[in-house]
Amino acid sequence: VFFAIKGLVDGTFKGGTYSGTLANDGVSLAPYHEQASKVSADLQKESDDLKAGVVAGSIDIQKWSVGEGKLAGAATVDPKTIKVGLVTDVGGPDDKSFNATSIAGMERAIKELGISPESKYLQSRQPTDYEKNLQEFVTQKYNMIITVGFLLGLDTAKAAKANPEVKYAIVDYAYPDCFGTAVEGKDCGSAKEIANTLGLTFRTEQAAFLAGYLAAGVSKTKKVGTYGGVQIPPVEDFMWGFQAGVNYWNAKHNDKVELLGWDSKTKKGVFTNTFTDPAKGKEAALSLIDEGADVILPVAGLTGNGTFAAAKEKSVLGIGVDTDQCISLPGDCPVILTSRCSLRSRAWWMGRSRVARIAARWRTTAFRSHPITNKPRKCLPTSKKNWTNSSKT
Structure with missing residues (x-):
C-alpha cells in the first residue's frame, strides 16, 4: 500500500499488477520470536534452501500441491572426474x-x-x-x-x-x-x-549508471571522462551507462557536468584499440585530464590500469572496473574513487555448482562504493540482500 501511494506522490504510479514474491521479499515468514528454540539450525538451513529453490524455479509449488512434485536427484557425477x-x-x-x-x-x-x-x-x-x-x-x-x-x-x-x-x-x-x-x-x-x-551476462550499464552519478557528484571541475579499449558492445554498455548517470545527476541537481570521451548519440568516443597496454591507457587518461576531467572511468581491461598512474600524477580520481581494484591494485587505492564490479568469479562458480539458473536469471552486477578515507570493500557479497544493485531481466 505504501509503495502504491508513494508512486502517486512521486509521479511514478503505473497501472498493472504488482506481485509480491519470495524473490522481492513481498512475502516471507515472520521471525519465530518465543518459538525460536524449536527451530534447529538444520531446519533453518533447510528452510533457507527451500526458499532458494522456489526463487530459482527448481521447486514447483503447484505440482507439490497435488502430490506430483519430485525431489531433485542426487549428483551422479563424481566432482573429481x-x-x-x-x-x-x-x-x-x-x-x-x-x-x-x-x-x-x-x-x-x-x-x-x-x-x-x-x-x-x-x-x-x-x-x-x-x-x-x-x-x-x-x-x-x-x-x-x-x-x-x-x-x-x-x-x-x-x-x-x-x-x-x-x-x-x-x-x-x-x-x-x-x-x-x-x-x-x-x-x-x-x-x-x-x-x-x-x-x-551482466547488466554492466546499471552499475556504470551509479558510477556516472557518483562521479558527477564529486567532480570539482564539472568534467568527467571515460575511454574504452576496443569499441565492442560490452564496452559501449559501460560508457552509455556512465553517461546516463552523469545526465541524471545534471537533471536532478540542475547542474552541467560534462562527459568527455564518449557520446551516446553519435556512438563516438576515445578508444585505445587494445586491452593489454597500460601505457596507452595512461595516455588516454592524460588526454582527458588535460581537457579538464577530474574523474576517469576506463573500460579497457589491463590497459585501463594506466589510468591510475595518470591520476596519481595529476591528483585526480579513477574508477575501477570488473573487480574491486583497491584490492587488486592496492598501491593505486588512494586515487580510486570506487570500482564497478561484475561478480564473474561468483557467476562462474555458480555455473559449475549447478545453480546456473539463478545466475542466468539475475544477470547480476554489483557496485561497491569505496570512500577514499575508508578501507576498501570487497565486491563479492555474503548474501543477495547485501548487493547494492540487483538487476531484473
Whole structure:
C-alpha cells in the first residue's frame, strides 16, 4: 500500500499488477520470536534452501500441491572426474580484471566443489589463439570449457556445436547472437540458444549508471571522462551507462557536468584499440585530464590500469572496473574513487555448482562504493540482500 501511494506522490504510479514474491521479499515468514528454540539450525538451513529453490524455479509449488512434485536427484557425477578448462581473452591472467576474476572462480570450484585439480587455464596472447586453445581442451578430453569475453563469442559457438558432449560457458556473452542480416558462423555464433552452452551476462550499464552519478557528484571541475579499449558492445554498455548517470545527476541537481570521451548519440568516443597496454591507457587518461576531467572511468581491461598512474600524477580520481581494484591494485587505492564490479568469479562458480539458473536469471552486477578515507570493500557479497544493485531481466 505504501509503495502504491508513494508512486502517486512521486509521479511514478503505473497501472498493472504488482506481485509480491519470495524473490522481492513481498512475502516471507515472520521471525519465530518465543518459538525460536524449536527451530534447529538444520531446519533453518533447510528452510533457507527451500526458499532458494522456489526463487530459482527448481521447486514447483503447484505440482507439490497435488502430490506430483519430485525431489531433485542426487549428483551422479563424481566432482573429481570433472576437468574444467578456461580460455582467457588477450588481456591475460594478470589483468587484475575479468580474466583474473574468472580464474578465481575456477580456483574456488577446485577448492570448494572438489573438481579435478587438473582444471587449468590457457592464455590467449592473440585472437588466433582462441580456436587453438578451445581445441586443445577438447583434445585433452576436458568435459567443461569456459571462455572469457565478447571476443570469443564466435569461436566458442563453433566449438560447442562441434562438440555437443562437452559443456561450455562464456563470460560476458550469450546466445543467440545472430540478428538481422548477420551470417551465422561468420558474423555471429548462433541464431538460437546452444543446448550445451551457458552464457554468463551482466547488466554492466546499471552499475556504470551509479558510477556516472557518483562521479558527477564529486567532480570539482564539472568534467568527467571515460575511454574504452576496443569499441565492442560490452564496452559501449559501460560508457552509455556512465553517461546516463552523469545526465541524471545534471537533471536532478540542475547542474552541467560534462562527459568527455564518449557520446551516446553519435556512438563516438576515445578508444585505445587494445586491452593489454597500460601505457596507452595512461595516455588516454592524460588526454582527458588535460581537457579538464577530474574523474576517469576506463573500460579497457589491463590497459585501463594506466589510468591510475595518470591520476596519481595529476591528483585526480579513477574508477575501477570488473573487480574491486583497491584490492587488486592496492598501491593505486588512494586515487580510486570506487570500482564497478561484475561478480564473474561468483557467476562462474555458480555455473559449475549447478545453480546456473539463478545466475542466468539475475544477470547480476554489483557496485561497491569505496570512500577514499575508508578501507576498501570487497565486491563479492555474503548474501543477495547485501548487493547494492540487483538487476531484473
